[in-house]
Amino acid sequence: MSTLTLTLRQGAQPVGRMSLAGVLPAKLAGLSEDEISKLPIRVGAGHFALGDFFSVKGTPGDTLVIAGGTHNLDEVGAGLSAGVIVVDGDIGGYGARRMSAGHLEIKGCTGPYLASRLSGGLVTVSGSAGDNVGGIQAGEKFGMTGGVVVVEGDIGTRAGDRMRRGTIVARGKFGDHAGSRMMGGTLWSEAGFGKEPGPLLRRGTLIGPSVEKFLPTFVEGGSHDLVVLGLLSRHVQDALGDLAPKALPRVVHKYSGDMATIGKGEILLFD
């Protein structure tokens, strides 16, 4: 397996937002280091070459390593459909947007809109993630439609906005209004949810140990012994291995909602 490493040059930190859209293992495969250095990238309102900011070393192939990430790097792994991207550091917004397969591994924190419209593959974040994980940009109908996101830290507000399928796991806490307008999929927190999760939730599952404050349009449904929790536990264990959250107990406390819509969503609380 060959690896190409892009190292952010000391003193070449981008001043504006830098988009790494299109800097993907499959697109770099077959190019020389020189050709890769000359690839155009957008920084702020200007156009630059990749080599203006990064030193390029290694052999393009399955794996792309970005050494020295910063919060200015937007759209890292956007459109990824194969291979692995490892970012040693933070990234900005829109990481893994429209990604369909492969693995984006971020050894740091991310800005907003991580995994926006993700349809497949795996995104792992060792730090925390910003707002709107798995969500949509204005005018889009669906957020995440597949894939798995695992965030070791906390996640910002409105995670899973208009999400349809897929799983977002946080070892930390989800911020306020997680699962807003969700139509399917699973949000799974090991530390709980912030205020008012699930506004206009139609379908989908939010799983965690606690909720800071419920919306009045969620109805407590008591304890339930659910077979589907075994399915979910088995799936994340198979998909994530050591990264998987602890298997769920079979009995959970269920809240149904959002009754302001069709009310087929659920918030499941475990001890």
Added chain:
Amino acid sequence: MSDIKANGEKSPTIVNDIQIDDTFAEAFGMSATGVIITADTPKWAMIAAKTMSGFGTSVIGCGAECGIDDEVPASDTPDGRPGVRVLLFGFSPDALLPQLKNRVGQCVLTSPGSACYNGVEADERLKLSTGIRFFGDGFQTAKKVGDRRFWRVPVMDGEFVCEDTTGVVTDAVGGGNLLIIGRERAGLLETTEAAVDAIAKVPDVIAPFPGGIVRSGSKVGAKYAGMMASTNNAFCPTLKAFPGSELSDDTIAVLEIVIDGLTSKAVSAAMKAGLKTVLGSGAQRGVTRVSAGNYGGKLGQHHYHLKEHLP
């Protein structure tokens, strides 16, 4: 072992004092599907599986040939509970669909704590949840887990979880068989039971008749109009005095094992396993001979020659 005598007449093969006829089992191409049924305990998974595979002996009279392939340990089932794999064989995927729907709907959905999942990996799919999910009367919800979709149907003990589709194959085989012949009925039954147990250990096959054994072997057609099959008079001991009998004077009974498999290789492996058991211990229990049923080789695509399946 023996072979052709000088005058060209075939002499029987004898293994452990049991005669092996120089013949073959003739089997047919079929379609097959399957499900894995799970429940809170192995007992209830088995109850649901047995209920679902009931009245599933012959595709002609029952619509499908059904049976339990194997128990599935909790570590290998989608929901981490103990399971049982049931296989269904029929003429075509279209013919299997109503059988699947009715059997799962009436026998698995109704069984306490049950869930039902894909049981055959294949590109062609049957809608396992068709009809069944509508039992939820609008309260059912779908859950996509990875690339598999499951339906959650509210029922009185919680939820019935049912996978959306299951695989169906069209190159399965139905009708592998062994005819086990003996001069003592109790010993013959014991031997045949042991052979069924050995066949049960072969993956991807079922023996769909009661306990895996059929005592009413049939031939195609009858003297009566409208009868598709009738008794296999050549192997009925009470008809030894009539022309066409293939039984010797000392034969008291004949039992048959019919084998359906997802692949021809699986049926072949099951035939070998069954033969090995019969030949290993049959003679002490009164087994005298092993034969196989065929239609002259003109109807079925698959021929399993007994001599090629000797241990």
